[in-house]
Amino acid sequence: MKAPLLDLTAQYKKIKDDILKATLEVYESQRFILGPKVEELEQGIAQYCRCKYGVGVSSGTDALLISLMAAGIGPGDEVVTTPYTFFATVGSILRVGAVPVFADIEKDTYNMDPQSLKGRITKRTKAIIPVHLFGQCCDMAPILELARKHDLVVIEDAAQAIGAEYKGQRAGSMGDLGCFSFFPSKNLGAFGDGGMVTTSSDSLCEKLKIMRVHGSSPKYYHKLLGGNFRLDALQAAIVLVKLPCLDGWTTSRQANARRYCELFADKGLDEIIRMPAEKDGRHIYNQFIISVPDQRDELREMLHEAGIGTEIYYPVPMHMQPCFEGVYGKKGDFPIAEHAADKTLALPIYPELTDEQQAYVVEKIRAFYA
Numbered sequence: 311m312k313a314p315l316l317d318l319t320a321q322y323k324k325i326k327d328d329i330l331k332a333t334l335e336v337y338e339s340q341r342f343i344l345g346p347k348v349e350e351l352e353q354g355i356a357q358y359c360r361c362k363y364g365v366g367v368s369s370g371t372d373a374l375l376i377s378l379m380a381a382g383i384g385p386g387d388e389v390v391t392t393p394y395t396f397f398a399t400v401g402s403i404l405r406v407g408a409v410p411v412f413a414d415i416e417k418d419t420y421n422m423d424p425q426s427l428k429g430r431i432t433k434r435t436k437a438i439i440p441v442h443l444f445g446q447c448c449d450m451a452p453i454l455e456l457a458r459k460h461d462l463v464v465i466e467d468a469a470q471a472i473g474a475e476y477k478g479q480r481a482g483s484m485g486d487l488g489c490f491s492f493f494p495s496k497n498l499g500a501f502g503d504g505g506m507v508t509t510s511s512d513s514l515c516e517k518l519k520i521m522r523v524h525g526s527s528p529k530y531y532h533k534l535l536g537g538n539f540r541l542d543a544l545q546a547a548i549v550l551v552k553l554p555c556l557d558g559w560t561t562s563r564q565a566n567a568r569r570y571c572e573l574f575a576d577k578g579l580d581e582i583i584r585m586p587a588e589k590d591g592r593h594i595y596n597q598f599i600i601s602v603p604d605q606r607d608e609l610r611e612m613l614h615e616a617g618i619g620t621e622i623y624y625p626v627p628m629h630m631q632p633c634f635e636g637v638y639g640k641k642g643d644f645p646i647a648e649h650a651a652d653k654t655l656a657l658p659i660y661p662e663l664t665d666e667q668q669a670y671v672v673e674k675i676r677a678f679y680a
């Protein structure tokens with residue numbers, strides 16, 4: 311028995327014919343950059359995320375970068391985000407010359423704590439980037455309330471949360487801009503890099519569309535500074551094939567999450583291992599994250615030897631990353647994020663994971679703590 315963290319070949323086998331047909335169409339058209347496939351995907355994602363517009367871009371990272379640029383964030387501005395995220399969130403803030411300011415996370419969801427956010431807003435704050443980590447939305451009501459009060463732009467990092475809901479609203483539709491990634495390991499993955507920005511603002515949409523082609527409008531007349539942030543037609547064609555499958559895959563991920571909780575409870579393991587907290591709303595389980603009391607790294611090693619794939623998201627909080635040399639915080643500043651970095655472990659949760667594989671994973675963990 312084996313249980314990889316993610317097995318994309320299982321998914322590919324089921325949709326292979328449609329993928330080949332869709333990519334062949336792109337080859338025959340010889341239109342590779344933007345074009346009708348990208349437009350079709352933009353409409354599909356906008357509708358799925360219940361936003362007015364989708365703007366296809368080159369990656370989730372570039373979705374964040376172009377969003378900050380379109381929102382006019384730059385040198386001297388502060389952007390509040392979470393220290394417990396993928397590096398892209400913070401890297402993008404610094405790449406526009408702004409300063410990342412961190413707010414600690416909630417213990418149970420690992421998402422930005424609105425209470426901590428409140429204390430981090432200053433006169434220089436211009437934007438907030440809440441990250442809907444692991445597939446569950448942040449507690450957006452108080453975040454949006456603070457944004458309104460202080461006139462801040464809200465850019466949702468929804469790279470892990472396509473289709474997630476908070477109080478009936480979809481990830482990417484609550485802030486001014488929503489950023490999505492089609493990196494292969496996300497719930498809706500391309501066969502390479504790709505991303506999307508969602509917005510319901512006419513003016514932001516127009517700016518994003520100009521900025522992703524080096525700010526040119528019309529062609530060769532550059533009215534803004536942008537970059538090459540274009541999505542290519544092959545990736546769009548592939549994601550378009552996958553989009554109608556997404557809700558079914560999400561249902562399977564949710565069923566796997568429930569099954570883990572039952573299996574852990576059956577073995578009495580829920581006393582020592584913390585299951586993910588599922589708040590009201592729709593959790594799409596991009597990752598299934600447990601928190602273990604001790605010996606996390608030894609457990610991981612043992613699972614690896616048993617053919618079970620796991621990952622640590624993320625072992626080093628952003629304020630402690632070596633490239634920042636302590637400029638944006640030091641050890642001890644964000645204790646909940648630091649604790650999470652030491653204790654959490656991602657288990658396999660992909661839709662095609664079988665009951666037998668899940669039982670095997672849980673049995674191995676039981677044996678470790680026995």
Ligand SMILES: *Cc1c(COP(=O)(O)O)cnc(C)c1O
Pocket residue numbers: 369370371372395396398399441467469470490491492493503504505
């Ligand atoms: C994956 C991810 C990104 C970056 O997306 P890419 O497409 O890999 O550039 C940004 N933020 C979060 C939270 C992510 O998980």
